[in-house]
Amino acid sequence: MIYIFYITLVLLTLGMIFSIIRFVKGPTAGDRTVALDTMTTLMVAGLVVLAAVFDRLIYVDVALIYGVLGFIGVIVIARYLEGAL
Amino acid sequence: MSLYEIIGGLLSIIGASFLFLGGLGIYRMPDVYNRLQAGTKATTLGAMSLILGVGVVKMEDHWSWIVKAIIIIVFIAISNPISSHALSRAMYHRKKFPIIKSSDKNMDAYREVFEKQEREKEEKK
Amino acid sequence: MITGEFYVLPLKTNNYKHMKTLTLSEKLTRFIINWLFLMIVWFAFTTSLSAQELIAGAIATMFISLLTISLFTCCTFKLLSPRSLFYMSYFLVIFLRELIKSNFDVARRVLTPSLPINPGIVKFKTKLPTDFAKMVLANCITLTPGTLTIDVIDDTFYIHWIDVKTTNPEEAFIEIAETFEKILLKIFKP
Numbered sequence: 001m002i003y004i005f006y007i008t009l010v011l012l013t014l015g016m017i018f019s020i021i022r023f024v025k026g027p028t029a030g031d032r033t034v035a036l037d038t039m040t041t042l043m044v045a046g047l048v049v050l051a052a053v054f055d056r057l058i059y060v061d062v063a064l065i066y067g068v069l070g071f072i073g074v075i076v077i078a079r080y081l082e083g084a085l
Numbered sequence: 086m087s088l089y090e091i092i093g094g095l096l097s098i099i100g101a102s103f104l105f106l107g108g109l110g111i112y113r114m115p116d117v118y119n120r121l122q123a124g125t126k127a128t129t130l131g132a133m134s135l136i137l138g139v140g141v142v143k144m145e146d147h148w149s150w151i152v153k154a155i156i157i158i159v160f161i162a163i164s165n166p167i168s169s170h171a172l173s174r175a176m177y178h179r180k181k182f183p184i185i186k187s188s189d190k191n192m193d194a195y196r197e198v199f200e201k202q203e204r205e206k207e208e209k210k
Numbered sequence: 211m212i213t214g215e216f217y218v219l220p221l222k223t224n225n226y227k228h229m230k231t232l233t234l235s236e237k238l239t240r241f242i243i244n245w246l247f248l249m250i251v252w253f254a255f256t257t258s259l260s261a262q263e264l265i266a267g268a269i270a271t272m273f274i275s276l277l278t279i280s281l282f283t284c285c286t287f288k289l290l291s292p293r294s295l296f297y298m299s300y301f302l303v304i305f306l307r308e309l310i311k312s313n314f315d316v317a318r319r320v321l322t323p324s325l326p327i328n329p330g331i332v333k334f335k336t337k338l339p340t341d342f343a344k345m346v347l348a349n350c351i352t353l354t355p356g357t358l359t360i361d362v363i364d365d366t367f368y369i370h371w372i373d374v375k376t377t378n379p380e381e382a383f384i385e386i387a388e389t390f391e392k393i394l395l396k397i398f399k400p
Contacts, residue, residue, distance in 0.1 A: 008097050008135060014105050015104050015107060015108025019112070022111045030172060030175070034121055034124055035111055038124045041104075041131075041165065042128065044132060044136075044161070045135045045136060048139050049097070052143055055146075057150065067161065071167075075168055078171040078174075079171070079175070082179070103313055103317070110319075113325065114327075115325070119327060119329060119372060122372050125353070126309075127316050129309070130310065148257075149257035152254050153255075162353075163349070170349075173360050173370065187328065189330075189377065192330035192331065192374060194332055194368060195361065195368040198363060
């Protein structure tokens with residue numbers, strides 16, 4: 001069973017590498033924020049898988065809080081780019 | 086292998102592949118709006134499926150895994166489209182217009198509204 | 211005021227100013243629904259049924275829902291009738307089907323070497339009555355195949371479409387939003 005989680009973690013890391021390339025390359029601030037948004041979701045999923053691998057329920061709570069903070073961060077950056085803050 | 090582990094493992098693998106495709110889509114698409122399309126859709130279903138899979142696998146140990154997994158799934162399904170909508174509108178208001186391949190003028194229906202709002206801003210100043 | 215905007219984000223920012231004149235029964239309904247919802251979330255967080263946890267949660271969620279009465283604009287008790295509960299579960303099934311379809315669509319586009327896209331922005335009008343229903347429709351459109359809501363002004367939706375088939379508003383409405391709007395009208399206008 002543990003090997004299935006290893007496979008998912010490898011796939012998540014590959015996706016993360018592509019978004020990091022976009023984060024570094026992205027011509028505008030919007031592209032970088034899109035990459036950040038994707039990375040947040042990937043990280044939430046990764047934390048849940050790690051919680052299952054280490055068998056610690058508390059990591060799931062960490063994942064939820066990470067998701068909430070990432071969402072608020074993206075919203076604030078978007079409002080700032082729009083010029084509404 | 087129990088039934089829970091087979092179902093959960095399948096869901097996890099499917100979810101992880103969609104998350105990978107989301108990352109690839111972010112890398113390959115040509116402009117911000119198409120990147121948002123690929124990123125939002127693929128990562129939403131991918132994260133939902135992966136987290137549900139982990140919850141189903143761990144449900145044998147304790148029932149609170151699946152409850153917390155469902156809370157995270159609902160939160161992701163609500164928050165992802167909202168943040169992508171906010172980003173797309175912000176980018177349009179920063180004058181990063183979408184790539185349009187055909188030369189039809191009706192293809193950008195939001196342009197007139199945007200120009201009207203800009204004019205109103207100028208008049209206020 | 212960013213908390214207010216979260217809830218009605220697809221809409222204009224000054225749309226919730228008229229909320230100041232609420233009658234007592236409206237306030238009470240909102241307070242109770244809000245409190246119940248927050249208690250469910252609290253229970254999902256703690257996942258224990260001991261009396262200490264439940265009392266602490268009840269007090270904390272009561273204060274939060276008292277403070278946010280004017281921000282929660284969505285629900286009345288009509289939404290809990292069996293009829294609209296049935297349509298809600300039907301809506302969920304349709305939504306999941308469209309979500310899975312849209313993911314295979316994205317996967318096909320991303321994995322094709324030549325990137326088969328023809329992007330553009332279209333608009334259409336909706337008949338939905340309340341702001342909350344419009345927000346639900348906007349979020350659903352974002353998650354269905356090839357479409358992304360850019361803005362909602364009054365009752366006009368502006369949609370970025372990855373593969374434009376038509377620029378006519380009526381045809382675009384039939385293509386994108388008709389299935390969802392039919393069910394949403396039944397839920398929100400019983």
